[in-house]
Amino acid sequence: MGQWPDRSILKLLGVEAPIIQAPMSGFSTVEMAVAVSRAGGLGSLACAQLTLEQAKDALAAFRRDAPGPVNLNFFCHRPPQPNPAVMAAWHKSLRAYYLEYGLDPDAPPPTANRIPFDETFCALVENERPEIVSFHFGLPEPRLLDRVRATGAKVLSSATTVAEAVWLEQHGADAVIAMGYEAGGHRGSFLTTDMAAQPGTFALVPQVADAVSLPVIAAGGIADARGIVAALALGAAAVQIGTAYLFCPEARVTAAHRKALEAATDEGTQITNVFTGRPARGLINRLMREAGPLSPLAPAFPTAGGPLLPLKTKAEAGGVGDFSSLWSGQAAALSPRLPAGELTRKLAEEALAKI
Amino acid sequence: MGQWPDRSILKLLGVEAPIIQAPMSGFSTVEMAVAVSRAGGLGSLACAQLTLEQAKDALAAFRRDAPGPVNLNFFCHRPPQPNPAVMAAWHKSLRAYYLEYGLDPDAPPPTANRIPFDETFCALVENERPEIVSFHFGLPEPRLLDRVRATGAKVLSSATTVAEAVWLEQHGADAVIAMGYEAGGHRGSFLTTDMAAQPGTFALVPQVADAVSLPVIAAGGIADARGIVAALALGAAAVQIGTAYLFCPEARVTAAHRKALEAATDEGTQITNVFTGRPARGLINRLMREAGPLSPLAPAFPTAGGPLLPLKTKAEAGGVGDFSSLWSGQAAALSPRLPAGELTRKLAEEALAKI
Numbered sequence: 001m002g003q004w005p006d007r008s009i010l011k012l013l014g015v016e017a018p019i020i021q022a023p024m025s026g027f028s029t030v031e032m033a034v035a036v037s038r039a040g041g042l043g044s045l046a047c048a049q050l051t052l053e054q055a056k057d058a059l060a061a062f063r064r065d066a067p068g069p070v071n072l073n074f075f076c077h078r079p080p081q082p083n084p085a086v087m088a089a090w091h092k093s094l095r096a097y098y099l100e101y102g103l104d105p106d107a108p109p110p111t112a113n114r115i116p117f118d119e120t121f122c123a124l125v126e127n128e129r130p131e132i133v134s135f136h137f138g139l140p141e142p143r144l145l146d147r148v149r150a151t152g153a154k155v156l157s158s159a160t161t162v163a164e165a166v167w168l169e170q171h172g173a174d175a176v177i178a179m180g181y182e183a184g185g186h187r188g189s190f191l192t193t194d195m196a197a198q199p200g201t202f203a204l205v206p207q208v209a210d211a212v213s214l215p216v217i218a219a220g221g222i223a224d225a226r227g228i229v230a231a232l233a234l235g236a237a238a239v240q241i242g243t244a245y246l247f248c249p250e251a252r253v254t255a256a257h258r259k260a261l262e263a264a265t266d267e268g269t270q271i272t273n274v275f276t277g278r279p280a281r282g283l284i285n286r287l288m289r290e291a292g293p294l295s296p297l298a299p300a301f302p303t304a305g306g307p308l309l310p311l312k313t314k315a316e317a318g319g320v321g322d323f324s325s326l327w328s329g330q331a332a333a334l335s336p337r338l339p340a341g342e343l344t345r346k347l348a349e350e351a352l353a354k355i
Numbered sequence: 356m357g358q359w360p361d362r363s364i365l366k367l368l369g370v371e372a373p374i375i376q377a378p379m380s381g382f383s384t385v386e387m388a389v390a391v392s393r394a395g396g397l398g399s400l401a402c403a404q405l406t407l408e409q410a411k412d413a414l415a416a417f418r419r420d421a422p423g424p425v426n427l428n429f430f431c432h433r434p435p436q437p438n439p440a441v442m443a444a445w446h447k448s449l450r451a452y453y454l455e456y457g458l459d460p461d462a463p464p465p466t467a468n469r470i471p472f473d474e475t476f477c478a479l480v481e482n483e484r485p486e487i488v489s490f491h492f493g494l495p496e497p498r499l500l501d502r503v504r505a506t507g508a509k510v511l512s513s514a515t516t517v518a519e520a521v522w523l524e525q526h527g528a529d530a531v532i533a534m535g536y537e538a539g540g541h542r543g544s545f546l547t548t549d550m551a552a553q554p555g556t557f558a559l560v561p562q563v564a565d566a567v568s569l570p571v572i573a574a575g576g577i578a579d580a581r582g583i584v585a586a587l588a589l590g591a592a593a594v595q596i597g598t599a600y601l602f603c604p605e606a607r608v609t610a611a612h613r614k615a616l617e618a619a620t621d622e623g624t625q626i627t628n629v630f631t632g633r634p635a636r637g638l639i640n641r642l643m644r645e646a647g648p649l650s651p652l653a654p655a656f657p658t659a660g661g662p663l664l665p666l667k668t669k670a671e672a673g674g675v676g677d678f679s680s681l682w683s684g685q686a687a688a689l690s691p692r693l694p695a696g697e698l699t700r701k702l703a704e705e706a707l708a709k710i
Contacts, residue, residue: 161622181536182555192622196648197639199621200537200555202576202585203685207621210689221557230557230585233709266554266562267516267547284552293551330558334565354588 002355009215009237012154012175014069014131016040017348018238019228020217021245021340023073023134024185025049025114027327030061032250032340037066039344042132044071048114052124059128069131071156072124074117076140077278080300090299091307093291097323101314112276112305116140122147132156137278138164138190139171146172156217158188160198165208165216167191177240178208180220184243184329186280187271195271195279195294202234209235223334225350232355241347243328244335248343256321260285264332275325277304283332286322357710364570364592367509367530369424369486371395372703373593374583375572376600376695378428378489379540380404380469382682385416387605387695392421394699397487399426403469407479414483424486426511427479429472431495432633435655445654446662448646452678456669467631467660471495477502487511492633493519493545494526501527511572513543515553520563520571522546532595533563535575539598539684541635542626550626550634550649557589564590578689580705587710596702598683599690603698611676615640619687630680632659638687641677 004010009018021028021036023046033043043066047055055072062070091109098105115121117140125133125148133148134156140148149155149172158177159165165176167190179188180201187198199207201220209216218231219240231239246253246261253261260268260283271279272293278301279294287308291297298304311323336343359365364373376383376391378401388398398421402410410427417425446464453460470476472495480488480503488503489511495503504510504527513532514520520531522545534543535556542553554562556575564571573586574595586594601608601616608616615623615638626634627648633656634649642663646652653659666678691698 162620163622180555180557182558194622194625196625197622199685200535200557200576202535202556202582203537203621203689206579206581207686207688221555224561226561226589227557230588233585233588234581265517266558267518267549267552270549270551330554331562333562334558 002352004352005232005355006215006237009175012215013042013238015042017344019344019347020044020071020238020240021344022219022240022242023071024242024246024327025075027246027252029250029252030058032245032248033062033070034066035250035340036344037062037068039341040068040348041344042069042071044073044134046073047121048073048075052120055121055124056128059130071132071134072130073134073136074121075114075137076117076135077114077137077301079116080303083299086299087303087306090297090304093297094307094311097311101311103310103314109307110309112302112309114276114302117144119144125153126151129153134177136186136188139168139173158219159208160187160189161192161204162207162211164189164191165212169212169214173214175215175217176208176212177217177219178205178236180204180218182221182330183219184269184281185327186276186278189279201231205231205234205236221329221331223329223331224336225347225354227331227334228347228351229354243332244343245340246328247335247337248340250340254316254321254324255319256316256324257326260321260326261328261332264328266330266333269328269330273298273304275305275308277301280325280327281329283326283328285324285326357707359707360587360710361570361592364530367570368397368593370397372699374699374702375399375426375593375595376699377574377595377597378426379597379601379682380430382601382607384605384607385413387600387603388417388425389421390605390695391699392417392423394696395423395703396699397424397426399428399489401428402476403428403430407475410476410479411483414485426487426489427485428489428491429476430469430492431472431490432469432492432656434471435658438654441654442658442661445652445659448652449662449666452666456666458665458669464662465664467657467664469631469657472499474499480508481506484508489532491541491543494523494528513574514563515542515544516547516559517562517566519544519546520567524567524569528569530570530572531563531567532572532574533560533591535559535573537576537685538574539624539636540682541631541633544634556586560586560589560591576684576686578684578686579691580702580709582686582689583702583706584709598687599698600695601683602690602692603695605695609671609676609679610674611671611679612681615676615681616683616687619683621685621688624683624685628653628659630660630663632656635680635682636684638681638683640679640681
């Protein structure tokens with residue numbers, strides 16, 4: 001068995017294997033992160049849909065059971081100004097679905113909640129000292145980022161283009177996640193909105209590796225040992241894997257989502273903005289087909305999700321994922337379908353055997 | 356220096372290095388194919404825009420100068436029924452450009468010419484016995500394909516999805532080119548038109564390798580030795596490289612195209628149908644921005660190109676590529692920018708050194 005070719009990333013992240021379990025807000029769990037940590041990878045806790053108390057509890061549970069460092073992940077979007085006209089038009093466009101599900105289309109819709117990294121979470125980081133803090137959608141404003149860095153935490157963020165990777169290097173990241181077009185969930189894009197020009201992992205990783213001096217973490221389309229070996233060959237120092245962890249029993253995945261994942265094919269996903277207002281890759285379902293995949297009507301992130309909540313709740317109660325974000329990358333079918341710890345160990349061992 | 360891990364593909368193709376110079380109709384040349392062949396790779400002659408006589412001449416020139424086998428490449432689309440209303444609407448949508456360039460917008464536009472593989476070309480194959488015959492857009496009808504196979508030629512074709520790869524295996528291909536989303540030029544798609552669901556190379560190659568028992572040739576985003584090593588790690592037996600060969604002095608590339616290639620970034624291309632009616636990846640230019648990238652107005656392949664010809668000719672005469680198909684994959688910036696022989700040798704040597 002070989003050795004990981006880049007020891008410095010292992011030191012930077014404080015792990016034995018250069019495998020990061022992707023933080024998947026709403027889908028990953030403390031149990032998953034703990035299992036990954038025990039297997040030598042980097043366990044991640046996604047905080048974008050947690051209250052401060054929930055985040056504290058998750059971190060405490062991780063610290064109690066996990067031997068390794070933690071990656072605390074935050075979104076750093078700017079919450080949009082309310083736009084009642086846009087929201088009303090979006091809500092109205094969903095009217096037929098409300099009627100179909102026996103819901104009152106004229107009741108005020110609920111509000112979608114994704115909390116960006118803020119003063120409160122920054123204080124959490126200062127108090128709890130996670131070893132790794134990762135961001136999605138760029139980086140927080142400098143005064144907050146400076147406070148995070150002052151704790152000694154290593155800072156990661158995602159780049160979907162070379163320009164974003166260079167920006168992250170210039171603005172204080174310690175490593176860049178090169179997130180290829182194949183990746184599931186929200187695109188990390190923050191300097192571009194052109195989804196038609198997003199580079200695939202195969203093209204992105206070496207171009208990012210050439211453009212920055214930071215370590216590059218490849219993400220997108222990696223679900224087995226072949227992908228890890230290929231990512232390292234392209235110039236990555238480590239990988240971040242999401243979709244393969246959705247198959248784990250530790251994942252918080254609805255029955256409809258799990259069923260769709262089990263049946264996933266290479267051409268079964270698209271990038272859509274209809275669930276949250278920001279582009280994200282998911283398994284093609286009814287709402288994406290009928291209202292998307294990219295709709296000019298979708299209100300700004302994260303507010304688009306509000307009027308979908310009653311539909312999603314009602315449909316999911318019947319085991320139907322027509323209005324749910326069934327996030328998945330393009331390589332779901334490669335996933336080994338094991339518990340998170342076994343998966344991490346298998347990926348690491350098989351990759352090492354090929355290096 | 357290592358050895359190529361899969362010797363059987365070298366035997367199948369009759370080459371020393373598992374590198375195929377992509378046939379690039381209108382852009383690759385006999386000189387390029389000869390240089391690649393001399394360097395141990397597979398030289399390809401694209402016939403889609405050649406008359407029978409031109410194809411014969413190209414093949415004769417290749418046979419005179421090249422030591423290795425030849426890959427004769429054909430499109431196998433079905434020529435569309437003429438649709439004057441659609442063509443008139445498309446022509447009319449270009450009216451402002453015609454006026455801007457001092458062209459008569461009411462003159463009947465020229466016809467675009469891409470000849471599919473037919474009786475005539477099949478006879479050429481039977482007479483000239485190319486070692487490899489490759490197709491784009493699926494495979495020709497069975498009675499023609501049978502005749503090609505009866506010559507002993509090995510048959511290749513491109514798959515942009517797992518389903519297409521399986522179809523090619525079932526219908527008589529000897530190897531499958533897994534053409535990822537990153538690839539430049541026309542998508543090989545023939546069972547799907549959903550460009551938003553096309554998998555990236557990183558996700559496609561291993562899923563195709565798992566689904567078929569044929570050798571897999573990876574294409575899309577490969578422009579340096581890192582890409583070759585990664586493609587083999589993902590399960591490919593060989594690679595097909597296009598864009599990197601456009602930088603060669605042997606390429607037939609306009610000044611505008613070359614300039615755009617030199618300046619290419621990872622996010623500088625999109626898949627567009629405005630140039631020919633079929634989706635293809637090219638460097639974003641004015642027509643793509645203003646009429647595309649995917650236009651419902653574009654007439655069926657290859658007829659969309661007809662009304663563009665006068666604009667293209669006039670603009671190119673001024674060094675402007677606004678109406679030209681500036682084909683490129685997403686990894687143009689990685690291209691070593693060497694003559695075709697040196698490029699092939701460098702790619703092979705550097706990849707072998709990493710294996």
